Amino acid sequence: MRAKMMIVCCLFLLGTGMAKAQWVTFDPSNLAQSIVNTTRNVVQTTTTAENMVKNFQETVKIYEQGKRYYDALKAVNNLVKDARKVQQTVLLVGEISDIYVSSFQKMLTDGNYTPDELSAIASGYAKMLEESSGMLNEMKTVVTSTSLSMTDKERMDVIDRVYRDVRNQRNLVRYYTNRNIGISYLRAKKKNDTRRVLDLYGTDNQKYW
Numbered sequence: 001m002r003a004k005m006m007i008v009c010c011l012f013l014l015g016t017g018m019a020k021a022q023w024v025t026f027d028p029s030n031l032a033q034s035i036v037n038t039t040r041n042v043v044q045t046t047t048t049a050e051n052m053v054k055n056f057q058e059t060v061k062i063y064e065q066g067k068r069y070y071d072a073l074k075a076v077n078n079l080v081k082d083a084r085k086v087q088q089t090v091l092l093v094g095e096i097s098d099i100y101v102s103s104f105q106k107m108l109t110d111g112n113y114t115p116d117e118l119s120a121i122a123s124g125y126a127k128m129l130e131e132s133s134g135m136l137n138e139m140k141t142v143v144t145s146t147s148l149s150m151t152d153k154e155r156m157d158v159i160d161r162v163y164r165d166v167r168n169q170r171n172l173v174r175y176y177t178n179r180n181i182g183i184s185y186l187r188a189k190k191k192n193d194t195r196r197v198l199d200l201y202g203t204d205n206q207k208y209w
Contacts, residue, residue, distance in 0.1 A: 028090050029140060031066040032133035035059055035097055039126040043119045052118055053108045063101045070094035082156060085163050089139060092166045093132050096173050100125040103177045106200050112184040121180055128176065132169045135162050 038059040046052040070091060079087060104122060107113060113121070139162040142155050150158075181201050188197040 027140075028066070028069070028093055029133045029136040031062070031069075032093055032097060032129050032136070034062050035100070036126045036130045036133065038062060039122050039129075043122050043126075046119065047115065049108065049113075049115050049118060052115065052122075056104070056108060056122075060101060060105065063097055066094070066097070070098075082159065085156075085159050086139065086143060089136065089159070089163045089166050092163075092170045093129075093136050096129055096132050096166075096170050099170075099173050099177055100129060103181070103201075107180065107184075110184050110197070110200060112187040112197070124176060125173070128169060128173050132166055135165050135169070138162055 042052060042055045042059065046055050073087060073091060073094075076087065104118075104125060107118060107121060139159060142150070142158045142162075181197075184201075185194060185197050188194045
C-alpha cells in the first residue's frame with residue numbers, strides 16, 4: 001500500500017475533520033494541460049490525416065504516462081468522505097482524458113472525417129479538457145492552501161461544487177463524442193458502410209445515433 005500511495009497523484013490526509021490533498025509527485029491538472037498543449041500543437045501543425053495520426057502519438061504518450069497514476073488512484077480505498085470526493089473529481093478528469101484519447105484515436109482511422117473536421121474535433125476536446133483542468137486547479141487551491149480564510153464547511157462546499165462541475169463536464173465530453181460518432185455513422189449509412197463504423201466504435205453508442 002505504501003508503494004502504491006507513492007505513485008498516486010494525490011495523497012489524502014485527514015486533518016481537523018477536513019480532507020486535504022497534497023499534489024506531491026504528480027499533478028493531474030498539469031497532465032490535463034499537457035494533453036491540451038500537445039493537441040493544439042497537432043491542430044496547428046497538421047495538414048493531412050496521415051500527419052495527424054503521427055503527430056497525435058505525442059498526446060497518446062503523455063496520456064499513457066499519466067494513466068498509471070489514475071489506475072493507482074482508483075485502487076485506493078477506505079478514504080474518508082471528503083477525501084473520497086477529491087479522489088472522484090481527479091478520476092473524472094482522468095476519464096475525460098481517456099474518452100478523448102481513446103475515441104479520437106479511432107476517429108483518426110475513420111475516413112468519414114476530413115482533416116479539417118478532425119482538427120475541429122480535437123480543438124473541441126482540448127477546450128473541454130482545459131476547462132476541466134481549471135476546475136481541478138480551483139479544488140487544488142482550496143484543499144492545499146493554508147492562507148485561505150475558509151471554514152471546513154466552506155471548503156467542502158467548494159469541493160462539492162467542483163465535483164459536480166467536473167462531472168457535468170465529463171457528461172458533456174461523452175455527448176460531444178457520441179455526436180461526432182453519429183456524424184460518421186450517418187455518412188456511412190449513405191454509403192451502406194455502417195458495419196465498419198459499428199466495428200470501429202462498438203455498438204454501445206448506438207442509442208445516441
